[in-house]
Amino acid sequence: MKAMLVLSAAVASLVARIALSRPTAVHALLPLTNFLGAVAGRIAFARLVITSRRGLGNHQERWPRLKRMDRIANRLSHVVVANSHAVAADMAARDDYDVHAVKVIPNGLDLSRFDDIENSRAETRLKLGLSPDEIGIVIVANLIPYKGHRDLIQAFALASPRHSGLRLFMAGQDRGIREALLDEAARLGVGSKVQALGSRTDVPVLLAGMDIGVIASHEEGFCNALMEKLAAGLPVVATNVGGNPEAVSGMPGCVLVEARDPADLARGLLAVLDRMPEPLADRKFRQQTMRQRYSIAAMVDDYERLYLAGR
Structure with a gap:
């Protein structure tokens, strides 16, 4: 009443x-x-x-x-x-x-935020302790279960033996699962390679220092974080939910995987890793396509x- x-x-x-x-x-x-x-x-x-x-x-x-x-x-x-x-x-x-x-x-998306971000790459990697031969994988999402961070950590652990020098960065506000996620990474033997960055106000600059973006969500409508990764030129491994397939349609180097499936997510990561270093033209194509579609x-x-x- x-x-x-x-x-x-x-x-x-x-x-x-x-x-x-x-x-x-x-x-x-x-x-x-x-x-x-x-x-x-x-x-x-x-x-x-x-x-x-x-x-x-x-x-x-x-x-x-x-x-x-x-x-x-x-x-x-x-x-x-x-x-x-x-x-x-x-x-x-x-x-x-x-x-x-x-x-x-x-x-x-405010694409002006991504202008000339390549100039920030070296400084961003230096601040994060990423050496030139390491590969930075990033997820930008608040630490909420449905965003799939646990699936990503498990997938990362499966992919790591195949590629040395992998690092995983999780940017987003902790909603109560940060410690559990870091404990899971330690349990799987990749604790030293996984870092929780907390909330970031400089997402374009952060993405400039990365090599691969991930969307591991169990559900999405139309994912702004996916748009940001593409606008930064990153190849993205994304779960096949909501509008994710529409956003990556025609984007070279991007892979769709099943949600809630760490093994399939690992497969997607390996597919992208196996074509590293990717052609510069692919990065430019993703950036230009974003400007055409989603300004x-x-x-x-x-x-x-x-x-x-x-x-």
């Missing part, structure tokens, strides 16, 4: 704000706010109500009540936006929704066209 009162108060507040400001569009982004925004937008006779799916619908399994709320939001929306075709397909399957009615607008300017243009439809 208390939750219903809180939701009702939130809807009433939104209705008042929408009625007062008369926006071109009401756009909600996350499961609960999708429901609130869609209901309030319709009550207030908003010209354009947009809701968004930013990831796969696994939240419906964790909180079943959200499934019904998602379906209500879908019906009340003029447009539903997804950030990848995989997310759109997942939504259509879960919510019995026409996939062709979903507008797909991929995430955009912030392109994303903003898509949203502007969508919003203008509400005028």
Whole structure:
């Protein structure tokens, strides 16, 4: 009962704000706010109500009540936006929704942050203690179980005997599993080769010093960390979940692997390692392709066209 009162108060507040400001569009982004925004937008006779799916619908399994709320939001929306075709397909399957009615607008990346990062490579490697003949493997993700760090450490241990000089760097905020991950690395005999860097505000510079990027997630919508690694020119081993296949499509040197499968992840790492050093042209191709596909300017243009439809 208390939750219903809180939701009702939130809807009433939104209705008042929408009625007062008369926006071109009401756009909600996350499961609960999708429901609130869609209901309030319709009550207030908003010209354009947009809701968004930013990831796969696994939240419906964790909180079943959200499934019904998602379906209500879908019906009340003029447009539903997804950030990848995989997310759109997942939504259509879960919510019995026409996939062709979903507008797909991929995430955009501030690619200016990656300009001239090659100039930082030597300094970054020096700070990390990476010698010229060592290979730096990096994952940028908060230390959360579904990001697959444990799978990566196990895969790294499987790949290490085949290639000397491998180092693994984990950049991301600890959400309570850092010590367990480092203990796992020690147990597998690679503790000295695995380093947890904590949160980083200089991700492009960090990536400039690396040789291989990894996305080991069990679930994703459209992974910004994957986009960053590609923008830095890295070959990437990524799990075949969510929008990951779309992001690496046509990218030379990138490998898709099964999620939750350390052996397959090790296979992917070895496939990339076996072609080291890779052609410089491959790195340049990945960087240029990212600029063509996923710039912030392109994303903003898509949203502007969508919003203008509400005028």
